Amino acid sequence: MQTHPTDPSPAQTYHYPVRLGIIGGGQLARMLALAALPLGCEVIVLENSPLSPAARLAPAALVGDWNDPATLLKLAERCDVITLENEFVNAAALAALEQAGHPVYPGAACLAVTQDKLTQKQTLQNAGLAVPRFRAVRSPAEVQAAAADFGWPLVLKTRRNGYDGKGNFTLRSAADLPAGWAALGGDRLELMVEEFWPFTRELAVIVTRARTGEAVLYPVVETIQQNHVCHVVKAPAEIPPEVAARATELAGRAVAAVGGVGSFGVEMFLSAAGALVINELAPRVHNSGHYTIEACVCSQFENHVRAVLGWPLGSPTMVAPAAVMLNLLGTVAAPGQPVGLVPALQQTGAHVHLYGKLTSGPGRKMGHVTALGGTLASALATAQRAAREISFGAK
């Protein structure tokens, strides 16, 4: 895939302050905005609520539907460059923006390929990158046929709009098929299946790729999920250097394969024998890279801003031997106000990030805590001391 066809020179100068439009107003947009402002940017967020986490700090939020081409055009007319914080934006609407001459990064073609898990995997496979075996399925019979080739268990997935385990259903045997097919809406939505790849660890790498194709690669981290939601990130992952080198290379090639511009999260599986496959690629800043705010010379957020504006990338080098990030997840439907913030702030070295969400819910990402340390164990202990103090609603 080529670099964006209308790629302007990185030396291009913009309006000042540079007007960066972000489609989506969640915590990722919020952290992007916090990184963009010191670089002399003004951020304009498009979200369907005026109370979104990022709209709370953007002086000019646009309230509207980011799948509506007219609304997107309104945003583009007020911005020098458009980027996005989620991969579910209508790729055709983005393509229309590009055709009207508005710079959009990552571009519509990249987004179209990555937002569909089937075409994403096909693209990675065509580039010679290892992925679990997969196949589109249009009926339960086709799932059965896939099982004959891949064996049980199988992972049934919606091709679009899945995240944090939503849109996935693990089929342990043929007996689970009717429930899985119904749960994912197989009669309405396009589904795919993947072999259940026998991983022992999940790894991730943030890759920031410039418009020029140059990229910086952050350290390989280990991610630990709970209920399919990223819960702990350990940076760097405790893996042999040889595995880290392969994971880094895989991640860099994956983002190049989809023609990505900006910071991307590449999630990988590692088997007991040391084999690696790409699980998924997110065409945006990623939860597995929040640790970079404190732990790296240049965060995934700052580097995303630099990349989409065509500016030189910063260093992804860590400033401490180890860092751990813990997500602060809601447990019950409750107001968004944190309980226990004061004791959490008493924990020296814990960096508490709250997203300002007005309501909490089970599994909802309300904030995170990062700690640096001389070892992963000490960073984890510091982060845990703070994170365990904070809850949302009932303790």
Added chain:
Amino acid sequence: MQTHPTDPSPAQTYHYPVRLGIIGGGQLARMLALAALPLGCEVIVLENSPLSPAARLAPAALVGDWNDPATLLKLAERCDVITLENEFVNAAALAALEQAGHPVYPGAACLAVTQDKLTQKQTLQNAGLAVPRFRAVRSPAEVQAAAADFGWPLVLKTRRNGYDGKGNFTLRSAADLPAGWAALGGDRLELMVEEFWPFTRELAVIVTRARTGEAVLYPVVETIQQNHVCHVVKAPAEIPPEVAARATELAGRAVAAVGGVGSFGVEMFLSAAGALVINELAPRVHNSGHYTIEACVCSQFENHVRAVLGWPLGSPTMVAPAAVMLNLLGTVAAPGQPVGLVPALQQTGAHVHLYGKLTSGPGRKMGHVTALGGTLASALATAQRAAREISFGAK
């Protein structure tokens, strides 16, 4: 001086997101806002222009005169806590806010004492802290009398509203007196004189003091001024540990003496013989502490937010052996757009901060660059490589 009389418990819970009001909308307010947002705050800025650096990221800027009591009250009614980014706010108007039950930190009494350089020095002297000899002067004859006691040269100063050397006039001899008296408006404004203290270096310490009186003290830094404007900050200062210990103690006692709450900048003079005096104390976050954003576990900005909200303070420990901050100053009247940002961003390890000001001018603070390093020399070299690329208007 006592802690604020209506001091609420640090465990007090606020509206969520916590609404922090900042009087003044310049770069200090902007960096305060960038630190407050991740702690779950919403920032409301009061400034006389809707295009101020901080208003560009506050979702709810209030445009108005911060010396007008009615405007301040309007701000207070929308906020949980009020703080300020400059020391020139009308202390009586702040006192009225406090009397109406609005938490204001630092408080009106602290501000009243510190914004008048005469009462500030008297307060420090009464607390037993070393300051240059000083005296109020109501006529040129009183300056002559002071010269008889202190000797020439003398520094003539306006008691209020001076900063960055504005409001100061050095009198080398009696011959300079008519020009100095006229330049500072001695017939209209209250003036004071100080002995010209024979310093060889200027040091500064950021002190963050909590509502409880607890304080954290940042490392002693050396500040190098050009044309009375802070130009270079070296952290830590290359001084004997014994001098650093005395400077730290002096700074902590100074902020306690004025009953400060929040981050304060304490500027000191060091003589060749190792004597120390306090030059000036700023009741707000300070240019000499910008390096703390990258160089310390918890920045002066985050700690200010923690202090004024009654939350526990974070660690002021440096995360690298050395850090250097260079101000990016305007040189000519020109648009605010930086020239040379791209080559500056190419310098690995340089953290570029731009304030988003629409216009530049001679000596105007447009941004700054910070670099960390294993030594001051390497941090300085990195910061210089980036800073020398950037200019505003003509190079």
